[in-house]
Amino acid sequence: MITMSRLSVMAAAGAVAFYLGGILPAASQTSAPAAPAAAAKPATTASKKTDASTKKSETAPKVRTGPHVYLLRGLMNIFSLGMDDLAEKLTRRGVYATLHNHAEWQSLSDQIAAQYKAGNHSSIVLVGHSLGADAVMLMGAYLGQKGVPVSLIVPFDGTASYPATSNVSRVMNLTQRDYARMTRGPGFRGELQNIDVSKDESIGHISIDKSARLHAMVVNKILGVTGRGSPAPAKDPSASSSGAKSDSASASQASSSSAKPATATSVAR
Numbered sequence: 662m663i664t665m666s667r668l669s670v671m672a673a674a675g676a677v678a679f680y681l682g683g684i685l686p687a688a689s690q691t692s693a694p695a696a697p698a699a700a701a702k703p704a705t706t707a708s709k710k711t712d713a714s715t716k717k718s719e720t721a722p723k724v725r726t727g728p729h730v731y732l733l734r735g736l737m738n739i740f741s742l743g744m745d746d747l748a749e750k751l752t753r754r755g756v757y758a759t760l761h762n763h764a765e766w767q768s769l770s771d772q773i774a775a776q777y778k779a780g781n782h783s784s785i786v787l788v789g790h791s792l793g794a795d796a797v798m799l800m801g802a803y804l805g806q807k808g809v810p811v812s813l814i815v816p817f818d819g820t821a822s823y824p825a826t827s828n829v830s831r832v833m834n835l836t837q838r839d840y841a842r843m844t845r846g847p848g849f850r851g852e853l854q855n856i857d858v859s860k861d862e863s864i865g866h867i868s869i870d871k872s873a874r875l876h877a878m879v880v881n882k883i884l885g886v887t888g889r890g891s892p893a894p895a896k897d898p899s900a901s902s903s904g905a906k907s908d909s910a911s912a913s914q915a916s917s918s919s920a921k922p923a924t925a926t927s928v929a930r
Contacts, residue, residue: 725757725776725781726781726783727757727783728756728757728783728784728785728786728812728886728887728888728889729757729758729759729773729783729784729785729786730748730751730756730757730758730759730786730787730788730883730887731758731759731761731769731773731785731786731787731788731797731800732744732745732747732748732758732759732760732761732788732789732793733760733761733762733763733765733766733787733788733789733790733793733794733796733797734760734761734762734763734789734790734793735763735789735790735791735792735793735794735870736763736791736792738762738763738764740791740867741789741790741791741793741817741870742870742871743790743817743868743869743870743871743872743876744760744788744789744790744793744870745760746871746876747788747870747876747879747880748760750876750880751880751883754880754884754889755889756883756884756887756889763789763791763792763793763795763796764796766796766797766799766800766803767799767803769800770800770803770804770807773785773800773804773809774804774807774809777807777809784812784813784886784887784888785804785809785810785811785812786811786812786813786814786815786883786886786887787800787801787811787813787814787815788814788815788816788817788879789815789816789817789819790817790818790869790870791817791818791819791820791866791870792820793817794816794817794818794819794820794841795816795819795820795821795823797814797815797816798814798816798819798823798825798843799823800814801814801825801826801828801829801832802823802824802826802846804828805826805827805828805829808828809828810828810829810830811828811829811830812830812831812886812887813829813830813831813832813833813882813883813886814829814831814832814833815832815833815834815835815879815882815883816832816834816835816836816841816843817835817869817870817875818835818836818837818838818841818866818869818870819834819836819838819841820838820841821840821841822840822841822842822843822844823843823844824843824844824845824846824847824849825843825844825845825846825849825851825853826846826847826848826849827846827847827848827849827850829849829851830851830852830886831851831852831853831854831882831886832851832852832853832854833854833856833878833879833882834853834854834855834856835856835858835869835875835878835879836855836856836857836858836859837857837858837859837861837864837865837866837869838859842855843855858872858875
């Protein structure tokens with residue numbers, strides 16, 4: 662009898678232990694709250710929104726206002742360092758000027774057109790040497806197709822003759838070549854100057870873009886067109902009073918027209 666009672670107690674104890682052994686692990690597993698699986702998603706979404714807004718603000722076109730002078734170098738982008746010097750002179754006079762490779766003229770024109778359509782209707786001035794001189798004339802025509810006006814184009818000794826288009830207000834062509842004179846294209850009503858410097862022995866194709874005398878003329882011209890700094894001097898004798906071209910411009914005329922700009926050289930430097 663006693664044996665049977667002990668067996669019953671032991672069996673009951675084993676059953677209780679088995680029961681408790683089954684529920685305690687389960688209880689321990691459910692006692693620690695599980696981290697919600699969706700908790701990380703909102704953070705990811707927020708970061709994506711932040712990244713998207715940041716990217717949008719970075720890529721949004723910035724429209725700058727004020728006159729802009731674009732200077733284009735010639736062959737291989739290394740033989741027209743006079744354009745760098747001219748850019749520095751303009752910057753010191755408060756005119757925004759940037760340097761570019763002549764080979765970029767079309768993409769650069771597209772950028773100018775985009776800025777114009779975005780609201781920047783300030784003066785556009787194009788200056789170039791050699792192949793860069795050819796490029797600025799091509800830019801003038803290309804911008805005309807896009808409805809963008811150009812205030813002034815200054816070619817330094819281009820390699821060919823080009824017509825000035827109707828969207829261009831002024832062309833001041835500095836040349837030592839008979840075959841690189843600019844002409845009036847259809848609809849052009851602006852001021853056209855062909856300034857022949859071929860009789861100046863100190864000026865050649867490689868040095869024309871570095872001439873301090875010509876720089877003075879160009880700086881004063883740009884200041885007058887953009888309304889920055891001192892007003893430009895009287896119209897160069899190589900252009901008629903009506904703004905028509907003067908193919909007979911000579912070195913002596915260029916010299917007389919540079920008498921006033923000579924003062925500007927000392928100021929620019």
